[in-house]
Amino acid sequence: MSTIGYRRRDEAANPSYDHPDYKSTVLRHPKQPLVALDHTLSEVTGPGPALAEVMPEDADLTTNAGTGTEAMGERIIVTGRVLDEDGLPQPRTLVEIWQCNAAGRYIHEGDQHPAPLDPNFIGRGRCVTDDDGTYRFLTIKPGAYPWRNHPNAWRPAHIHFSLFGPAFVTRLVTQMYFPGDPLHELDPIMGAVAPEHRRRMIADYDHAVTEQEWALGYRWDVVLRGPEATPFEAGGAGALA
C-alpha cells in the first residue's frame, strides 16, 4: 500500500493504552498488537467538515443553561487556536467541551460526589473555530473532585475537549488543565503522558485575554495530526489509483 494521508500518532507524546496507575485501563486496554493501517479514503475523510452547526450562545457556559441567571463560580475565558503539526490553522472545525461546576460536581447522573449542583450551569458548550483556527469559550473555572482510583484520589481541575479536525484520524478527545495546580503531579490520567509532554495539556494564564472587571483569561492551543509531506490529492477515486 502507498503511504498517503496523515502523520502517525506520536507515540512519545501520547499515553499508552496500558497504564495500570489508572485502574480503569487494566481490563479495557487491547492486549493484541494493533494492526498497522495505511491511510485510505476512509481514513483521510471524516465527519469534521460537515459538523459545523452551532449557535453563538453555545460557547457561553455561564448562561447557556437558559435560566436567565448566571452560573456560580470564577468567570473565565478559555481561548486558543486549533493547529496541525505544521502550525496551519484548522478553520471551521467543531470544538465541544464539558466540565464539572465550580464545586467539582458534574451534572451527570453518575456523579455522586456530595458537592452542590448549580441549577444555572449545564457544563457543556460548543463552538466552531474561525478562519484563523481560533475557538473561544466563556465559562466558570471547574473545581477539583474526588474519585475512587486510589486512596484520597482527586482529579485536578480540567475541561474536557473533543475535536474532529479534517479527517477520521485527526479525531482528538483530551483534557485541558490549569497552571499551577499541585494535583497535577498526583493524577494518574495526566501522569499517563510522559513528563515532557504534560505541559502541552496545561493552559497558560494570559493577561491579554483577561478582561478588566469581567473574567480571567486562559490560552490553550490544540495541535492535531497533520498531513504527511506528500499531501493526499483531493479527487477521490482517481487520486488513489
Add this chain to the structure above:
Amino acid sequence: MTRLSQTPSQTVGPFFHYALTEHPIDELDPDGQAGEAIVVHGSVRDGAGDVVGDAMVEVWQADGGGRYKHPADGRTADVPSAFIGFGRVATARESGEFRVTTVMPGTVPGPGGSVQAPHLNVHVFARGLLHPVHTRIYFAEAAANDDDPVLASVPAQRRDTLLARPDADEGGLPRYRFDIVLQGEGETVFFDA
C-alpha cells in the same frame, strides 16, 4: 518549519453523556435517500467479559454508492444532502449495547486501484481508554471482502472479529450484529492508523 508536538490524548471519562450523546446521532439517513437501510448493533465488553456500559461509539461511513461526504472524496457532491455518514451513540449502562440505523455502504476505492469492501470506520471511547480504539465493521456475507486490502492485512485467524453477522430483521430492516471486545478472548482487531 519546526513541527509542533501533537496534543496528547486523554480519556473521555465517565461523564461525557450530557455533552456528547444526550442527542445521539443514531439515524444516519433520515431521508432514506442514501442506500439500503440497515441496522447495525452490538455490545462493548472488557477483558473480564463484562459489558462496558459507559462507552461511546462513533461510526463514519460512505453512502450506498461508496462516496464519503468530505472534500477529499471527489464524488462528495453526489452524496444525498441529508446523509453525513457520521453516527455517535453511547452504550447502554446495563447492557453495554449500541445501535444505529444507517445504510449499507458501497465499496470504496482503495490504494493502487484496489477496492475496499463495504465497511464502517469505528472509534470507541470510554473511561479507561486513554485514546480511542479504532476498528472497522465489515459485513460477513459481502463478496468484496475477499479482495479487501485491509482485511488481507489482518492475521487470518483474527479477521472474523471485523465481521458483522446477519441477525434477525428488525422492523423489516436487515440487522447486523458486531460485538466489540476490548481485551482478551476474541479481542477485536484494532488499528494503528
